[in-house]
Amino acid sequence: MQLTPFCLVLTCLHVTPDRSQFSKYDxxxxxxxxxxxxxxxxxxxKTLDGGVRPCSSGWGVISSxxxxxxxNIYPSDTGVYWCESPDGKQSNGVNITVTDRSVVLExxxxxxxxxxxxxxxxxxxxxxxxxxxxxxxDGRPIGSNSTGEMTIQHVSKSDEGLYKCSIAPGExxxxxxxxxxxxxxxxxxxxxxxxxxxxxxxLHLAVGMPYLLSTILLGxxxxxxxxxQPETERKGSNDVVMEIIV
Numbered sequence: 291m292q293l294t295p296f297c298l299v300l301t302c303l304h305v306t307p308d309r310s311q312f313s314k315y316d317x318x319x320x321x322x323x324x325x326x327x328x329x330x331x332x333x334x335x336k337t338l339d340g341g342v343r344p345c346s347s348g349w350g351v352i353s354s355x356x357x358x359x360x361x362n363i364y365p366s367d368t369g370v371y372w373c374e375s376p377d378g379k380q381s382n383g384v385n386i387t388v389t390d391r392s393v394v395l396e397x398x399x400x401x402x403x404x405x406x407x408x409x410x411x412x413x414x415x416x417x418x419x420x421x422x423x424x425x426x427x428d429g430r431p432i433g434s435n436s437t438g439e440m441t442i443q444h445v446s447k448s449d450e451g452l453y454k455c456s457i458a459p460g461e462x463x464x465x466x467x468x469x470x471x472x473x474x475x476x477x478x479x480x481x482x483x484x485x486x487x488x489x490x491x492x493l494h495l496a497v498g499m500p501y502l503l504s505t506i507l508l509g510x511x512x513x514x515x516x517x518x519q520p521e522t523e524r525k526g527s528n529d530v531v532m533e534i535i536v
Contacts, residue, residue, distance in 0.1 A: 301331060301381045303373045305399040311466050313415060314390045315362050320345070322356035322373035322381065330376045333358040337369035344374075363388050385467060392416050393463045395455050401469035408445050408468070412438040412455035425455045445470055 301324040312318060322331035333345040333356065343349065345358035349367065353359050360367060365388045373381035384399050396411035412423040424434040428451045433440055442449055450470040456462035 301373055301375070301379070302400070303333065303371060303381050303384050305371075305384055305386070307396075308399055309396040310385055310399040311387045311389065311395050311397065311464065312363055313394050313413075314364055314388060316388075317359065317361045318363055318386070319353075320350075320358045320360070320371055329355075331356040331373045331381075333371060334374050335367075335369050335371045337366065339366055340369075365390055387464055387466060389464050391461075391463060393455065393457055393461050395453060395463040395466055397453055397466045397468050401471040402445050402449075404446055404470060404473040406445055406473070408442045408449065410440045410442070410453060410455070412440075412457070412463070414438065414457050418457065421457050423455055423457055425453065427451050427453055 301322060304321045304323055306319040306321070320333045322333060324331070333350070334342060335345075335349070336342045340348065346352050350358040350360045356373065368386060368388045370383045371386055372383045382400070386399070392415045394413045394415065396413060398408060402408045410425060412425065414421055414423075420436075421438070422434055422436055423438040425432050425440050427449075438455075447470050450468060452465040453468055454463045454465040
């Protein structure tokens with residue numbers, strides 16, 4: 291599972307297997323993971339029928355720590371899932387859809403980072419031979435093949451939307467939302483900006499150095515003149531005194 295920028299900083303709900311759509315009777319593991327400390331965090335959910343309830347309160351089983359496992363998942367388990375700390379802090383929310391259809395779309399549960407590759411899989415639970423799989427985004431066809439797998443390279447914000455797939459007219463999956471988030475800054479970006487700043491500084495120094503040297507030289511010349519002028523005046527005054535005495 292690829293860690294998104296969000297999950298590298300804050301507590302995040304991880305779904306295993308990493309998809310947002312499941313078939314009836316599948317098993318799913320939900321874990322609260324924190325880079326610092328996830329002790330005491332609980333998996334919670336909000337469903338249409340059951341309202342807001344934590345794991346093991348009529349659904350799921352706590353296996354260890356902050357991990358909740360749902361075995362034999364049902365369409366009634368469809369809802370929003372998240373992690374919550376003892377003091378009420380909440381993680382990201384993940385939409386999980388459970389379907390009893392014969393076709394299921396496997397798409398990432400967590401947001402996909404810009405620039406990464408995204409894999410979509412269309413599963414025919416009846417294992418029909420010589421099947422053609424068609425993929426759609428926001429209701430528009432984006433491709434078809436016989437493998438049931440589509441890879442979108444270098445994902446951008448424009449790839450965010452509702453995805454679904456079909457194997458025949460009338461046999462299609464439920465639509466699942468795929469989110470795209472900004473990727474973290476590249477480590478090489480800082481040295482690049484630094485080198486640009488240094489080059490600009492050197493350019494300014496090269497242009498301004500002649501003016502700086504000229505200013506220093508003029509200052510030295512005026513200083514020497516000011517020192518020489520009082521000595522001349524003193525000599526002139528002494529000559530006058532000598533003439534008067536003679």
